[in-house]
Amino acid sequence: MSTTDLLESLKKESPRHLNELIEWLKIPSISSDSSRKTDVTKAATWLVDKFRGAGLSVELLPTQGHPMVLAETPPINGAPVVVVYGHYDVQPVEPLDEWITGPFEPTVRDGNLYARGATDDKGQVLTHVQSVCDWLASGKTLPLQIKFLIEGEEEVGSENLERMLPDLAERLACDCVVISDSGQYSDGQPAITYGLRGIATYELQIDGPSQDLHSGSFGGAVMNPAIALSHVLSSMVDANGRIQIPGYYDDVVELSTAEREAWKKLPQDEAAFAKSIGVSELFGEAGFTADERRWARPTFDVNGITAGHQGEGVKTIIPATAKAKFSFRLVPNQDPAKITAALETHLANHMPPGVRHTLTPDHGAPGMLADTESRFMAAANQAIEGAFGKKPVLIREGGSIPIVTRFQEVLRCDCLLLGWGLSDDNAHSPNEKFRIADYHRGIQASARLWEELGKLSRQA
Known part of the structure; x- marks a missing residue:
C-alpha cells in the first residue's frame, strides 16, 4: 500500500475514528477527583486495549497516582525514534449548569464534538494513536519507530512522571517528542508552537x-x-x-525584534479576539500586543x-x-x-x-523554547501543509505543559508541539469542543508526519 492509498484509507475510516473518540470521551477521567480514580484507570485501560488490538507492545505502568500507558512499534534500523506524549486525564467540569449537554455525554453540534477532554487532550492525542494503529493495520511498514507515553496526571502537574522520567530515560530514548496539546493560530491557519510558558x-x-x-x-x-x-x-x-x-x-528574556516582526504579520484582530471571548476590550501589560502578552510575557x-x-x-x-x-x-x-x-x-x-x-x-x-531550525520542524511543516492545505505559522503558547522542559533536559531531544485545536474550543471551561474536521485533518497530518520523519536518517 502506498502512502497515498493509506491516506485515502484513513479518510474512509473517519466514522470509526469519530465513534472511538466518542467512546473514550464518555469515561470521566478527572485526575484531580479522588472519587474518579476507577474511571481514570478505565480510560487508561481503554487505550491499552486499543494499542494491543493494533499489535503494539504495550504496558500499563503504575505510579504513586494514576497509571501511565507505554506502547511502542518495532524499531527500524537507522531511522529516527519518536515519542508521542499526551494525557488521558481531564479537567473538572464545574460549573455543571453551564454545559448545554453533559460533559461526559459526547454530542455533535454544528460540526463540533462537545465533551470534556474533546480537545484537551483525548481528541488531539488520539489523532496520533489512530494514524499509527491504522498504518499497522494496512500492512504498510512504518518508516520509523514510534513510542507512546500517555499519562493520567497532566492536569494535576505530572508529578509522578517528572519523578520517574530519569528511570524511564533509556526506555524512552528518542530523537524527538511529538505533542499535540495546543492549537492552531486561528480558524484555517495551522501552526507549530515553538515555545510554552x-x-x-x-x-x-x-x-x-x-x-x-x-x-x-x-x-x-x-x-x-x-x-x-x-x-x-x-x-x-x-x-x-x-x-x-x-x-x-x-x-x-525579552522578545527579539525578529519575533515581534514575524508576529505582527500574523492575521491579528484584537477586537474580534475580545468579542470571541466575551469581553468589551482587552487588557494587559502596557507596551505589548495581545499575542505578545499571551505567549511571551x-x-x-x-x-x-x-x-x-x-x-x-x-x-x-x-x-x-x-x-x-x-x-x-x-x-x-x-x-x-x-x-x-x-x-x-x-x-x-x-x-x-x-x-x-x-x-x-x-x-x-519553567517555560521552554524549541529549535525552530531543526530538521524535525521542517518535516512537520511539510506534513501539516499537506493535511491542512496551508503552510503553518510559528507561534508560542501561553499555556504550560510542565513535562516538556524535562523531556528536553532528560531525553536530550527535540520537541514538536503540533496543535489541531482552536482558541474557542473551551479547554478547561464548560462546553469544551473539538471541530470534527480538524480531528480528521489531525489524523492525516500525523500519518504524513511519520512519512516525512521516516525520510530522515537517525545519524543526520
Whole structure:
C-alpha cells in the first residue's frame, strides 16, 4: 500500500475514528477527583486495549497516582525514534449548569464534538494513536519507530512522571517528542508552537479572629481577612498590568525584534479576539500586543477566592478565614523557586496588621523554547501543509505543559508541539469542543508526519 492509498484509507475510516473518540470521551477521567480514580484507570485501560488490538507492545505502568500507558512499534534500523506524549486525564467540569449537554455525554453540534477532554487532550492525542494503529493495520511498514507515553496526571502537574522520567530515560530514548496539546493560530491557519510558558501555582490563606464575628458588634475593631486578602492580591499587579513582586522580571528574556516582526504579520484582530471571548476590550501589560502578552510575557492571575458566607441570602459576618488560589505564567529562564522566594518577601511586606497568613506552593515548571531550525520542524511543516492545505505559522503558547522542559533536559531531544485545536474550543471551561474536521485533518497530518520523519536518517 502506498502512502497515498493509506491516506485515502484513513479518510474512509473517519466514522470509526469519530465513534472511538466518542467512546473514550464518555469515561470521566478527572485526575484531580479522588472519587474518579476507577474511571481514570478505565480510560487508561481503554487505550491499552486499543494499542494491543493494533499489535503494539504495550504496558500499563503504575505510579504513586494514576497509571501511565507505554506502547511502542518495532524499531527500524537507522531511522529516527519518536515519542508521542499526551494525557488521558481531564479537567473538572464545574460549573455543571453551564454545559448545554453533559460533559461526559459526547454530542455533535454544528460540526463540533462537545465533551470534556474533546480537545484537551483525548481528541488531539488520539489523532496520533489512530494514524499509527491504522498504518499497522494496512500492512504498510512504518518508516520509523514510534513510542507512546500517555499519562493520567497532566492536569494535576505530572508529578509522578517528572519523578520517574530519569528511570524511564533509556526506555524512552528518542530523537524527538511529538505533542499535540495546543492549537492552531486561528480558524484555517495551522501552526507549530515553538515555545510554552511555565507556571507556578499557590494557595494563600489569611486567618484573623478565631471564629466568624458579628460585623455589627466587631466591625471596625478588627482586620477583616477578606479585606486583607483583597489588599494583598491587588498589591501584586499595578494598573498597567505590571507585576509588582520584587525581582519578578530579572530573568525575563525579552522578545527579539525578529519575533515581534514575524508576529505582527500574523492575521491579528484584537477586537474580534475580545468579542470571541466575551469581553468589551482587552487588557494587559502596557507596551505589548495581545499575542505578545499571551505567549511571551509573564503574568499573574487569581484563579479562585473563598471567604465568608457563600450560601443564599445575607449573613453579616467578619469571616475568620479568607483563601485565594492564584498562579503565575512564567516565560523561559524564570525559575519557579526564585518566584516563590520573592513572593514570600512581597507578602510579608504587604500583609495588613492583625492577620496571619500561610502560603502553600502547589506545582511549578519553567517555560521552554524549541529549535525552530531543526530538521524535525521542517518535516512537520511539510506534513501539516499537506493535511491542512496551508503552510503553518510559528507561534508560542501561553499555556504550560510542565513535562516538556524535562523531556528536553532528560531525553536530550527535540520537541514538536503540533496543535489541531482552536482558541474557542473551551479547554478547561464548560462546553469544551473539538471541530470534527480538524480531528480528521489531525489524523492525516500525523500519518504524513511519520512519512516525512521516516525520510530522515537517525545519524543526520
